[in-house]
Amino acid sequence: MIELNINGRTQQVDADPDTPLLYVLRGQLGLNGAKFGCGLGQCGACTVIVDGNAVFSCITPISALGTRAVRTVEGLGTIDNPGPMQRAFIEEQAAQCGYCIPGMMMRAQAMLERNPNVSEAEIRKTMGVNLCRCGTHMRILKAVGRAANAMKSAKGST
Amino acid sequence: MLVLLCAIAGAACSTRTVIDSGAPAATTAFPKDRIAKGATLAAIGDCASCHTAKDGKPYAGGFPVSTPFGTVYGTNLTPDPATGLGRWSEAEFRRALREGIGDHGEHLYPAFPYDHFTLLHDDDIGALYAFLMTRDPVRNEVPANTVIVPRAFVAVWKKLYFHPGEFRADPSRDPRLVRGEYLAESLGHCGACHTPRNKLGAEKKDEAYAGGEVGGWHAPALNAGSTSPARWTADAMTAYLSTGIADDHAIAAGPMAGVTRNLGHVPKDDVEAIAAYAVSLNSGGSGARAAPARRAAAGDRADSDVNGARIYAGACGDCHDRGRAADGGALPLQLAIAPTLPVPSNLIHIVRDGIVPQAGERSRWMPSFAGTLTDAEMTDLVTFLRANSGYPPWTGVPAAVREAKQARE
């Protein structure tokens, strides 16, 4: 059994240490957010946050995680109580098929937590690691911008 | 000593003049084939890499070149009259390449490798001039150099290390090798990265192609000191230089990525000539040096080895154990050069940042493991891969891992 820290909770997982995190999230833990897109670290549909860094969960073996904190889109909020990033994506209707979106959100979340005042050019460059095939990019950018503002004003008010 | 140097410098200064040869030729004066030839030569010279700032316009300058003496910024090569070459005549341009002298008669810092470009034939210089003068002029004031050495001292440096003069072909040699040598030594300026430098920043001619350092990357030895596990053939080298990939060796990364991208636009026979020459540098020895015997005894393994092996199995093995031919497969690492190099920097860069094609480019793809692995895991993995190469352990791996991380942030 391997112990993992997922969305703030300790989880015991019965899987080979070599198993990429993506399969453990979806299989053993039943979390739907991170998606299989390529398994090669090329598309970012599997993106989650590990200790503040956006990573490809499809190439991250669970043996490498140790006690590091793993966050998935499920950790950003719920359907009844969505977090700022999720609200932003809903408000901007930033999805067509939506398959790439959780990965986008985690990439954006890690970026904004690092630097809430990131420029549009920087956003485009950072998000460039994640692919969208439906062409939802413009809305994704708007949603990320909206989330950035929401996160900034939330900070300001505390 | 200082007085003597100043005297020599002063003497050197007084022999240079400003060439006043009137206005440069209008762009319409350059025949199309001359310009096309110049484009090819500029690609071989990889001029764009040092003369284009990150996210800047091509050839408009502003790229910082770190030297032990400070930072030199690549100049604006576009024909902008105020900030670029717009007012340079062909004669001034030729003098810069051949003698390392600017349009105000000043010595140019040898970060600009005129010790290589001096070898260029006149009409190649003319073609380069035609090419540069027909680029789009871009107004760009390049930042001032921060070099601590005054230009006058460059005169001394030149006296010691610079031997201007055009390339002379050896008629007894295979013409293809001659062409390759000419291109590689002049425009290719391969030695500028692949040859170690002395304390005054000059290439050590007696250690030509024994390997060098550039921008945090190690430029591997191309001579008999090469540690490439598989022997480089001319075909493999041609493939590498023109496509950025040699199946049994490497994918171009770091500074070589730009070089190979440019060489992809160069006529095949020129690339083949350069490749033949590069491979010939290694013909003195027995080809790739045989790798020392691997460390076998399990009892010898340190904890980090076990950890490294485990990380390898989980993060790398799925792709790297299957070979390039398999779907999602990658180079088996016993063929990889990076673990065999004298320093860990290349391997660390590749694991951290991956090797990722440019927009719209078709190329192999190694993903980035920066967030996936902690610094400690990166250290253990790199140590494990080094141990498996059979070469003695690297020193200072944790520091190198930290440095690579800081360079990115």
Added chain:
Amino acid sequence: MTNPADADASFPPVLSRRAFLAGSGALIVSFALWPLRSVAQAPAAPAAGELPASLKKTPLLDAWIRINADGSVTVFTGKAELGQGVTTALQQIAAEQLSVPMNRIAMITADTGQTPDEGYTAGSNSLKDSGTAILNASAQVREILLTQASQRLGVAPERLSVRDGAFVADDGRRLGYGELVAGQLLHVNAQPQSKLKDRATRTLMGKPVARVDIPRKVTGGVAYVQDLRLPGMVHARVVRPPSYGAKLKTLDAVAVAKLPGVLKIVRNGQFVAVIASDEYKAVRAMRALADAATWEAAPALPPQAGIHDHLLHLASQDTVIRNAGDIAAAAGTTIEATYRRPYQMHGAIGPSCAVAQFRNGQLSVWTHSQGVFPLRAAIAEMVAMPLDKLRCIHMEGAGCYGHNGADDAAADAALLALAMPDTPVRVQLMREQEHSWEPYGPAMIGKARATLDAGGRIAGWQYEVWSNTHSMRPGKAGHLAAAQVLATPFAIPAPQGIPQPEGGGDRNAIPLYAIPNMRITHHFIAEMPLRVSALRALGAYANIFATESFADELALAAKADPVEFRLKHLDDPRAQDVIRSAADRFGWSAFQRARNRGRGFAFARYKNLAAYCAIAMDVEVERETGEVKIGRVVVAVDSGDAVNPDGIRNQIEGGIVQSLSWTLFESVTWDATRITSRDWSGYPIMRFPGLPQSIDVAVIDRPGQPFLGTGEAAQGPASAALANAVADATGARIRDLPLDRARIKAAIGA
């Protein structure tokens, strides 16, 4: 599909069976259910006059609308949610016409066990076919309920108001829909005419109602077939042949069978798969199985360089699809140009997936296929089962953009479920399998030739297009990848064209321009060097690229402004409106050209029947690298009655970005034996840094007008607007797609 999050407890979904057991107040749905029910007696003969859209094929009202005892509504559609927002739009239509709030409605989509058969969700026909059917069915259901209420309350219908799913009299007496419905009340055929709600009172249709599926997609809910988890489910991976037609020589599966978690290895002819207890074990076993197989190389593929010439020399069936006036009579300056399009792929971000279960003689398949009914027929043929023993249920996948690997994955899952009865089996294709086996958008050649008269008008226009079929969708087993390689393989069916006015390779081959002498020829090439089928917009992408690039070349020759030139040749006022809107909002006439900077325009009406779309854009081209930086993209679209204007904008923005990606980057690559573009490293697509600065879409709403299909309307115009802008910026006209950096650099010269 209803909210899958709700359905967790009840998979396989059998809502109507529950409703049936719940007793009266719910309608009996009249077509085959699970388990099989006999079709209820057909009521009185249909009324005179044609029923609109899908009502023609499925006239019974309760096939579309069910009012439950508690007043909630279930709406059935044969169309599938692909991420285009159709579920929301249909829900809006039903909610509007029924006068119930959105959240009172549950949508059930594309299920051979429950919904009408509306063929494929394709061709941008969903609102036209299903939307129109539901529009009318809902309105008619409301009227029937109104009549009931009027009778029961003893109040004239016009004295009753409808609010929140109930009819209310002046005195406050109220009857909810659930109380009104009984027995076979709605088991009647639709009428040709409906009393639609007054447009002025619309609260939902025409409004940008938020998509009902987005909240669960951004909070980790069950949203895709990839998320489906059934009790006891196992995981499978297939081993596809390395190339088309490769034969399996040896397979030494002994060691693989012993790998941890491996439950079964399946081999049937060239069909090879492994089933394991968990997904990653399946992946590992698949790799081992692939290594344990040796294949005989297939016949050589034609060289990629020169593929268009190769296609031009293949036998073709030649049809003149438009012959107006006399092309020989057109006099003036003649211009010719040839345009080429490579094979391009769907490249869904999520490789295809399906789950199947064979239990009690019934086979259920959960699939993101675009056509569950035709798929069912194909699988039934493949496994020799009667149709009524097979149920295909749509669950979303990643965006598919046409016929991708979804049907193949479904067939794989069906075969494996039969190999492991009672156990739900999940098949997930790998990235490389999706990339190399999906049916591509075919390579095409378009040759244009036109004559300008002395006044600069187009006097004659000739266009010939060469193309394979654009549809090899199931129907038949031989359309499925697995079926093609079984021990007793199914032959690949002969390709079919799609007749005009829709067209396949000839879609939009006929320009909308008013040209007195016109001759358009479609050369249908039967032989398919690579596997091909429908990719978003079908032939319209290449044909509009050609037509609209050529229109600019003609405008240049006529020394005319490209926008004015188009307007001059169009009679259709709606076409003129979108063109003017895009051009004006772009600032076309005030554009400042600069070095390496230019503007481009294009217009088309998708299929000459569906949505109108006009696009203007500006670009800056970097000479040294061939890189194209796109500035502003300004668009106008007319989709008729705009049910969800935001949905329209979303589809158009997405279509533009996707088309820009195809146009700037994309072509499938192959060597002598196999496809070499096997993942994103070999098939680069648009990423964030390459995006335009902005995309601004104006929707021209035409309430009351028929719905016009929009999902594919932007593909063609975006490509030509880009090519025209690049030509304007550099003077280099490029006619070969994609306009990648190398081509642009070569066209500009040193």
